[in-house]
Amino acid sequence: MDATVFDTAAERVAPPVVAEPDVSRFPIRGQREWGRGISGGHDGIDLLAACGTPMVTPEGGRVVQVKSEGSAGNYLVVRSPRGEDHVFMHLARPARFEVGDKLEPGERIGAVGDTGNASTCHLHYEIWTAPGWYKGGKPRDPEPPLRRWAAS
Numbered sequence: 001m002d003a004t005v006f007d008t009a010a011e012r013v014a015p016p017v018v019a020e021p022d023v024s025r026f027p028i029r030g031q032r033e034w035g036r037g038i039s040g041g042h043d044g045i046d047l048l049a050a051c052g053t054p055m056v057t058p059e060g061g062r063v064v065q066v067k068s069e070g071s072a073g074n075y076l077v078v079r080s081p082r083g084e085d086h087v088f089m090h091l092a093r094p095a096r097f098e099v100g101d102k103l104e105p106g107e108r109i110g111a112v113g114d115t116g117n118a119s120t121c122h123l124h125y126e127i128w129t130a131p132g133w134y135k136g137g138k139p140r141d142p143e144p145p146l147r148r149w150a151a152s
């Protein structure tokens with residue numbers, strides 16, 4: 001038998017079984033508005049959306065914090081393989097993850113809420129350079145990558 005013919009037949013009987021990865025990494029899955037950006041004491045950007053709008057993590061990595069407290073409300077910190085921390089605040093409900101859980105880029109992490117010090121439903125999103133959030137890193141402007149993700 002001709003090898004080429006054999007390969008073609010093999011492809012026919014073994015179609016790819018892996019689903020297409022979801023490449024949309026913008027953290028809000030739905031209508032949103034850009035709110036306050038990084039400036040004087042505000043270490044992140046606000047993305048306004050209806051309470052309950054699904055939220056995803058743009059970067060994969062490990063969960064390093066999952067807590068609830070007075071000003072951040074329900075929040076989650078994800079450390080990317082590059083050592084940057086991605087911080088998500090005011091989630092509608094406590095995230096279902098535990099410290100150490102591994103997340104994929106674009107994985108659902110919860111829903112937009114107004115828990116903590118929030119006057120309206122929004123995601124307060126921060127990116128901190130390595131070694132991370134309150135671990136010696138510094139907040140950097142999340143807007144450029146957000147603009148990139150919004151366009152993809």
Ligand SMILES: [Zn+2]
Binds near residue numbers: 036042044046
């Ligand atoms: Zn904010």
